[in-house]
Amino acid sequence: MAYDLQLTHVHKTYDNGTPAVIDFNLDVEKGEFIAFLGPSGCGKSTTLRMISGFESVTSGDLMIRGKRVNDQLPEKRPTSMIFQNYALFPHMNVRQNVHFGLGVKGIPRAEADRKVDGILEKLGLLDIAEMPTARLSGGQRQRIALARSLVVEPDILLLDEPLGALDANLRKSIQNELKLLQRDLGITFVFVTHAQSEALALSDRIVVMNAGRVEQISPPRELYTRPSSQFVARFIGSNTILPGTVKSCDGEVVMLDTAFGPLAGTNRAGIDAHTDRKMSIVLPAEAVDLLPEDMPDAEIRADFGSNTIPCTIERLQIVGHIMNMVVRFDDGQTINVEGHVDKYRNRLKAGGRAYVAWRSRNATVIDQ
Incomplete structure (x- = not known):
């Protein structure tokens, strides 16, 4: 060419x-x-x-x-x-x-x-x-x-x-x-x-x-x-980075042991994700779902597997048709989540408990 x-x-x-x-x-x-x-x-x-x-x-x-x-x-x-x-x-x-x-x-x-x-x-x-x-x-x-x-x-x-x-x-x-x-x-x-x-x-x-x-x-x-490095993940967009060590692999899906328990993402770059290798899950803000605390556990696991982290909702703000939310994990880390206002209206409230959740295909696993 x-x-x-x-x-x-x-x-x-x-x-x-x-x-x-x-x-x-x-x-x-x-x-x-x-x-x-x-x-x-x-x-x-x-x-x-x-x-x-x-x-x-x-x-x-x-x-x-x-x-x-x-x-x-x-x-x-x-x-x-x-x-x-x-x-x-x-x-x-x-x-x-x-x-x-x-x-x-x-x-x-x-x-x-x-x-x-x-x-x-x-x-x-x-x-x-x-x-x-x-x-x-x-x-x-x-x-x-x-x-x-x-x-x-x-x-x-x-x-x-x-x-x-x-x-x-x-x-x-x-x-x-x-x-x-x-x-x-x-x-x-x-x-x-x-x-x-x-x-x-x-x-x-x-x-x-x-x-x-x-x-x-x-x-x-x-x-x-799909950032391919730690620098890109931190520089581009609004990503949450969750470090851990490789627990298992199932095709492209890699399960990590993290401070929040077993969490999974997709290995799009074909990295050698062998057991105990230090890797991170990169979670774009758009990939996150925020689930109310009273949602049935079976329903959560059917949709998201183990990819859930308990959190507290710090702030909710509606800007046009978008709801911007700041949530805090139990370790003190805060992240931003946003979604259409119709999806979250009347389901969540500031100060309440919830779960951050995502599907493995929407998160990327990269090297630490």
Whole structure:
């Protein structure tokens, strides 16, 4: 298969010997929307800058459409990059800013004007084409940065936290526009963000990074519901992590001995779950059922087996059609549970006793 972008055993080590990116491997198909997600300093922006050519590769291969580009200058690569501050020229108007990249590439004036008009129209910027960029709103400036990057018709568009400077409402609006634009153009997008909601909403796959290494590469839902490491389980979503030791296995279902008794989850990663191995059950908030204390024990076991933990309901709060609940285990640990208000209305009350319960297929077993 021909990929738009490939990184194979890519490393980046700074001159002082500090490793920034360690053994990064990724194959990106044409038209994919890929998000790099992780805490500050994890290496995601450094990786993006290596793809763009603004940062050198210490070792490994960086390929764009089958061609090794490790030593190729940024302006020679079929990529375009949008920075968080947009890097617009304040002394130029909108049209001049968008035209700039075509001039650098030596595109004839008539052809360049046609391309500029086309992208301005697509992004709804024709009405402000002659205005200075310094007088425009954050949303308009973001669209201008997009237009300037897309007008050169890159194979890959690189975006380094481009929505970070926008307020929440505008950010959501631009997210929707960005995804629709990407689907319309069919261009490969590589997007760096520290905001989980952005990565989960926009991308086809998410690369989670930690301390320079790739922790997991998965589609958003799989990443959210099936984390493959302790870091991802703690970093993504709202998961409860229950440590224990392996007691038994039945196919993919692994039973652990835990502080709360025997509890089970699913071993999707195919880990060697031998007896007495230390592992953990990762329990997403969405996988949890909260059962009233007076529910018949036979009914509970028929649905959930041994996967129940007694708890006390600390707080109930209704937000629209969702009920948010905070519950406390007997060891003092608290977790968040949420569900549709119709499911829990009049069944539970603050201060009352209940059971946290889940089905084994909805929980993931990972290594400690």
